[in-house]
Amino acid sequence: MVVYAAAGNEAFAARAVSVGVDDYLVRDDADDSHAALVESVRSLSDRDEAGRRPETKSYRVIVEAMEDGAFVLDEDRRVEYVNPRIEEITGHASEALRGEQFESLVDAGLFPADEYERYRDAVSRVLSEGVTERLDVRFVDADGDPRLFELSLSPAGDGERVTGVVGIPRDVTDREVATTQRGELLERMTDAFFALDADWRFVYLNDRARDVFGEVREPDLGECIWDLLPSPAADTELYEKYHEAMRTQEPVTFETFSEPYDGWFEIRAYPSPSGLSVYFRDVTTRKRYLQALESTNQRLETVLQNLPVILSAFDAEGVFTMSEGAGLESLGREPGEVVGRSAFDLYDDTPAATDAIARGLSGEAVDTRIEYRGSIYDAWYRPVFDDDGEVSELLGVAIDVTNRARLEDGLRSLQAVTQDFILTESVEEVAALAADAVPELVTDAEAAVWLADDHGSLSPAASTAGQFDSEARTETSPGGFESETVTRVDAVAFDDRLLPPESDAASVLRVPLGSHGLLVVSTADAFLDADEDLLELLGSTVTSALSGTVREQELRNREADLAAANERLDDFVSIVAHDLRNPLAVATGYLDLGMESGEREHLERAANAVDRMSKLVDDLLDLARQRTPVLDATPVDLARVVDHAWRFVDTGDATLVREELFVVDGDDGRLLRLFENLFRNSVEHGSTGSRDSPDDAVEHGTPPDEPLTVRVGSLDDRTGFYVADNGAGIPENIRERVFDHGYTTTPRGTGYGLAIVDDIADAHGWSVSLGESAEGGARFEFVTQPVRAATGSAETDE
Structure with a gap:
């Protein structure tokens, strides 16, 4: 007997064996447990047949009661056993199948004929290799219904060799x-x-x-x-x-x-x-979508909380039913504060408001501007009608537009002022017009315009309140105000030197005017945002006007320079025609005499006249070049130029004493020629050296027994430098003429050396004057403007 239990229990198993049970198996969902049951039953059957134990045949009750089919093949693939479930599946009796070959199961319909080889190979592997095979079996059962089985093929034997195959087909059609x-x-x-x-x-x-x-x-x-x-x-x-x-x-x-x-x-x-x-x-x-909706709601809520908006609702009688919005803050009210009050009572001193609300309650859509308690509001009122067409409610929205209204009025004033700027001809006129325009834009404001020079100093140009001291100036670094934006400053912390005299300012705005200067605006009250915007626009307009005026002035100066250049060209042509005519006539005369007489003396005199003409041409060309204004000035160290010029001149026994000098903006090459001409004029015309007097030197000289000394240094009382010597000097009655073109006191001189010096100084915008040195010699003084401190100490060269 074999016991096939649903659940394992060791005590029950021991009891079963003690009462004569031959085998004890625990049921499992796996197909192997069923195969083990069949194999156990088959083994007991064999023993029963051999030992003639008919009581053990009761095992058939267990196998034949299985819900799954079961069959056994021997090692020759003959059917040894099929249970009743196989009979139900195939529609064939067990006696008809038992003893038949495996192919009989195909004939019985258990296996599809077209897949017979797959099943046969699986049975062969079980017999030869002792493995378990699992296959899906699809076929039509005895009732004509398609069925699906999971077939498990397991090896059967005595443990040493495989003697057969146990097949368990499980119907899984319903599960599939x-x-x-x-x-x-x-x-x-x-x-x-x-x-x-x-x-x-x-x-x-x-x-x-x-x-x-x-x-x-x-x-x-x-x-x-x-x-x-x-x-x-x-x-x-x-x-x-x-x-x-x-x-x-x-x-x-x-x-x-x-x-x-x-x-x-x-x-x-x-x-x-x-x-x-x-x-x-x-x-x-x-x-x-929800995020966008939430974001939209947040934005709307933010708008309502931050924009100067007032939301109102009134009943049919004009009584407030809602009052919300951040705009209430400008009125000093809290949200909901006026709910329950009549708008006509609240705004009884503002007819524009009560009139707009009354029109709205009468059914009219109203758009209006209302001034209330010093502020300006744009307001919209829209009626809400009931089913009968009567106004049941009035909705109102008001926005504080005080800044915008102030800006609009200021823009109109600024537009008128801009037309006046077009007619100005000088920076002073522009400054005065800018100062006068400020009170038109900002009520009760005072203004001062400060203009900058080329070196960053600010000077007052115009003011609306009192006059600045004529010497008032303030120093700032070059370009220190060019890149600034409009800046709001507390008057206490502001440099009061820039404020108009007697100012009682509490707030100050600094308005930059580009590289031209600064507009300073002050008021006893706080500035509105619109004030700042208007003044920024005014600053831009003034800057443009100043730039245009400066350009026009530069154009006029350029036209004047061109006219002067043309005049100089005419002078140059006249000088050339005049100064060359005489030596040319001399040369022509001596050439004629030489050709007639054949005497060499006449030819030599003609050659001297030609040499003089050559020198005149060189000096005249140099003169023409030096008269052109210096446009691209660069920093020049005067001490360095003086030392170079002294080395380039044949100074003989003369001595140079150079005191401390400075750096100027100028043309390095022209300044070198200026000092060369001055040194030649002093040394070659007044020295005791061996060289003859130059053609362009003015007659003055040092006594033969006294060595010549030339001094160069800075002026004490003005910005500039001097060149002086200890020679005999230049007579006072001819000092005004020594700079004239062609003036000379020697027969061999061309008269252009000091004229070139004067033109070089004039091209730099400097002035030059001639006087007497402390030793009685000549002293040339140049007034100029330094741009840097001195770079070298005083030196003496011999």
């Missing part, structure tokens, strides 16, 4: 139908669905889930879900929620954002001991 129906249901779902086993591996995905995952990468069945998530997966919300569901065995529902899929998903996860079923849907559109 249920699975198919469930799959079809899942595929028809609009939600994506997937299932995970207890090890987090995918065991199922519907088409919608595959589509969603496929946007990045579709997972394979058997793949772990955490391999799809960004690393580390444990940091993700999915990881936390899924583990929570499995740990608590309670469903979880949540929304989460997925970066790889750039979207929001609503997820519902249902746990079981064997895994997790997950339904999810893409809710990105809904989520973003």
